[in-house]
Structures are given as C-alpha cells and as structure tokens.
Amino acid sequence: MILERGEVANSWRRERWDSLRLLTPNWQSRLPSYGYEGADPDGYMTIGEVIDFITRYGVVSNSPVRTHTTVTSVRRTDAGYAVATDNGDIRCRTVVLASGACNVPHVPSLRAAVPASIQCITPFDYRNPTRLPEGGVLIVGASATGVQLADEIHRSGRPVTLSVGEHVRLPRTYRGRDVLWWMDASGVWNQRYDQIDDLTRARRLPSPQLVGTPERTTLDLNALSAIGVELVGRLAAMRDGRALFSGGLRNQFALADLKMERLLNTFDEWAHTNGHDDDVPPPERFEATRAPASSRLSLDLREGEIRSVVWATGFRPEYGWLDVPVLDHKGYLRHDGGVVDAPGMYALGLPVLRRRKSSFIHGAEDDARDVVEHLATYLASGHRV
Numbered sequence: 001m002i003l004e005r006g007e008v009a010n011s012w013r014r015e016r017w018d019s020l021r022l023l024t025p026n027w028q029s030r031l032p033s034y035g036y037e038g039a040d041p042d043g044y045m046t047i048g049e050v051i052d053f054i055t056r057y058g059v060v061s062n063s064p065v066r067t068h069t070t071v072t073s074v075r076r077t078d079a080g081y082a083v084a085t086d087n088g089d090i091r092c093r094t095v096v097l098a099s100g101a102c103n104v105p106h107v108p109s110l111r112a113a114v115p116a117s118i119q120c121i122t123p124f125d126y127r128n129p130t131r132l133p134e135g136g137v138l139i140v141g142a143s144a145t146g147v148q149l150a151d152e153i154h155r156s157g158r159p160v161t162l163s164v165g166e167h168v169r170l171p172r173t174y175r176g177r178d179v180l181w182w183m184d185a186s187g188v189w190n191q192r193y194d195q196i197d198d199l200t201r202a203r204r205l206p207s208p209q210l211v212g213t214p215e216r217t218t219l220d221l222n223a224l225s226a227i228g229v230e231l232v233g234r235l236a237a238m239r240d241g242r243a244l245f246s247g248g249l250r251n252q253f254a255l256a257d258l259k260m261e262r263l264l265n266t267f268d269e270w271a272h273t274n275g276h277d278d279d280v281p282p283p284e285r286f287e288a289t290r291a292p293a294s295s296r297l298s299l300d301l302r303e304g305e306i307r308s309v310v311w312a313t314g315f316r317p318e319y320g321w322l323d324v325p326v327l328d329h330k331g332y333l334r335h336d337g338g339v340v341d342a343p344g345m346y347a348l349g350l351p352v353l354r355r356r357k358s359s360f361i362h363g364a365e366d367d368a369r370d371v372v373e374h375l376a377t378y379l380a381s382g383h384r385v
C-alpha cells in the first residue's frame with residue numbers, strides 16, 4: 001500500500017514554480033518498465049508534462065495508492081510498524097520511506113536578522129516573478145534553483161544580486177551531447193555509494209547549475225553576469241540590517257571550474273578508452289568563470305535597493321512524523337544503501353542512496369530493485385536479515 005498525503009506527483013503539483021522544466025532530458029525520464037515515448041527525447045519536460053508522466057505511471061503500473069492520506073506517526077511494534085494516518089491506522093511488517101528528499105526549503109538561521117521591510121521567499125512559495133515586489137532581489141544560493149530563478153527574475157526587470165557559495169558548474173552540452181548523457185554513458189551517475197570515498201560529502205553536494213530549455217542553454221555564472229546579474233560571495237552574516245558576503249568568490253569560481261574540468265577529463269578518458277572518440281566532436285574546454293573586478297562585500301538591506309530575498313539555499317527531508325530513532329543529530333536518516341537502521345524499514349529517493357543518480361527520477365528503478373530485494377529476503381527469512 002502506498003500512502004500519499006496529496007495526489008500522485010504531489011511535489012510536482014504543489015512545490016515547484018510555473019516555468020520549471022526538468023533539467024534531465026526526456027529520454028532520461030524512466031521509471032520501472034516505463035519511459036518517455038514522445039517525439040522529443042532530447043527535450044525537457046514542463047511541470048505539466050512531469051505531472052502527466054508520473055500520474056500515468058501510477059495508472060499503468062496499477063499502483064495501490066491511497067491519496068489524501070497523511071502519515072502522522074510511524075512507531076515500532078513487536079510485529080513490525082504501526083502507521084497512524086489522518087485516514088485510519090495501519091499495521092505492517094515493513095515500511096519504505098519514500099517521502100522525498102526535498103520536503104522543506106533549507107533556510108539558514110540568518111534569515112531571522114533580515115529587516116522586516118524585506119519580503120523573504122523560498123522556492124516553495126515562488127511561482128513567478130510577479131509574486132515579488134518591484135525592485136532589487138537578493139538571491140541566496142547559486143545551484144540549479146538559484147541560477148534558474150536569477151535568470152527569470154532578472155529578465156522580469158528586477159535587478160538581481162546573486163550570492164554564490166559552493167556550486168557545481170556544468171555545461172548543458174558537451175561534445176555535441178547533453179552533459180547528462182555523458183554522466184550516464186561514462187558510468188559516473190551509476191557509481192555506487194559504497195565506492196565513493198567521502199559519502200557524507202557526496203550526499204550533501206549542491207545540485208548542478210543546469211536548466212532545461214528548448215534551446216539547450218548553458219546557464220552558468222558567466223551567462224548570468226553577461227545579462228547583468230551581480231555576483232557576490234557567500235552570505236556569511238547579517239549585521240544591523242547589512243548582508244555581509246564572503247570575499248572568497250574567486251576561489252569558489254576556481255574550485256567549481258577545476259571540478260568541472262576534472263569531470264570533463266573523466267568523460268574524455270571514457271570516450272577514448274571505449275572507442276567513442278570518432279562518434280562525437282573533439283573535446284571542448286570552457287572559459288573560466290569571470291570574476292567581477294570587485295565584488296561587494298556588504299549590502300545594506302535597509303536602504304531600499306533590495307526589496308526581497310529569495311532563499312535558494314537547498315531543501316531537506318522532513319521526518320516529524322517518524323517516531324523511530326533512526327535520525328542522526330542533523331535530522332538525516334541513518335541508512336546503509338536504503339536499509340534503515342531499524343529492522344524492516346527502508347528508504348528510497350535520497351541523495352546517493354545507492355548510486356549517484358538516486359535522487360533523480362531515473363534513479364528510482366535500480367535502487368528500488370536492490371532495496372526491494374533486501375526487503376523480500378527480510379520478509380521471507382521471518383525477520384532474520
């Protein structure tokens with residue numbers, strides 16, 4: 001039985017902005033025994049298309065979904081788990097936590113020090129620029145969400161200042177193919193969790209600076225500064241209504257450029273070793289991220305230049321309803337490849353759960369197979385796994 005507090009594809013219906021398209025190409029939209037079959041495999045789905053895609057999967061897979069059922073508590077019992085919902089209680093031997101990795105926007109505590117005259121908004125509240133007051137916008141965070149919103153809000157005529165911390169830079173296409181084709185083909189996206197040196201870090205990595213557009217646009221920081229977005233360093237503190245930014249912008253840029261270069265080298269090595277050099281254009285290298293001649297170190301939020309702040313500082317899961325002691329001190333689930341630290345409890349859909357692709361739509365298939373195999377063995381063994 002699948003319990004869903006809203007409707008199928010709820011996160012896509014309720015928690016995304018109007019213009020969002022998947023940053024993963026259509027051919028990559030795959031679920032077990034189901035995939036994109038339209039005429040544009042290299043395109044990127046709009047929100048409406050994603051909702052249709054997932055809703056249709058629910059129907060064709062004949063999934064036993066009970067919608068409008070919010071889980072309010074999960075407790076251990078002698079025989080398994082007692083699941084309380086606002087639509088009746090359930091007892092079960094095993095539970096799979098597939099409640100998502102991005103249930104709430106992760107907003108730093110600095111937000112409390114933002115002057116009351118400034119409108120603060122998270123990506124969950126944002127639908128389009130008209131939700132924002134006229135005037136300057138400070139966007140904090142330059143990963144997929146931050147760069148996409150910076151582009152859209154700037155084009156609405158509101159001057160944007162983008163605060164940039166650690167980020168992952170990627171070109172949209174590389175050697176004639178979508179960069180995510182390379183991630184897939186070279187095996188990077190399939191890399192297993194138990195083969196990654198610093199797994200904790202890999203699981204906290206920001207999303208790549210990518211956008212899905214019909215033109216296959218690259219939306220990196222050079223593209224944003226070219227249209228007039230002002231880049232500043234990481235938001236480090238708020239003091240007396242002033243936002244203070246770190247001075248390490250150049251270093252952040254150099255690090256992201258270096259990591260991108262290393263990844264492109266990995267792709268090139270894979271193509272060379274596997275005899276694909278003649279199938280694709282030659283290797284490319286991209287201009288380094290241009291640092292502004294001098295970046296501001298502070299911005300007075302009381303002066304009227306900035307009228308709103310968008311917190312594009314990431315998302316996190318929310319487990320307020322889970323009454324089993326399986327969370328670490330930061331509130332993240334303790335698990336080994338989706339096998340949670342409690343008998344008969346499993347997880348899916350978390351970053352690098354079993355593979356680098358785990359938290360993407362197409363990552364569910366392989367992970368679900370592995371996790372369900374463990375779960376089935378657990379049930380068959382009479383709980384001795």
Ligand SMILES: Cc1cc2nc3c(=O)[nH]c(=O)nc-3n(C[C@H](O)[C@H](O)[C@H](O)COP(=O)(O)OP(=O)(O)OC[C@H]3O[C@@H](n4cnc5c(N)ncnc54)[C@H](O)[C@@H]3O)c2cc1C
Nearest residue numbers: 004005010011022023024070071099100102349359360361
């Ligand atoms: C802004 C943004 C853009 C993204 N873009 C892409 C992309 O381009 N490509 C891609 O592959 N992935 C993308 N992702 C990741 C994407 O969220 C996942 O690929 C996919 O949604 C994961 O599905 P899921 O079912 O694991 O989690 P979710 O989609 O979050 O689904 C979890 C479900 O659990 C329900 N739920 C939670 N708590 C409870 C409860 N207590 N009781 C009952 N139900 C509950 C929620 O309502 C929700 O429907 C993006 C994520 C975000 C935030």
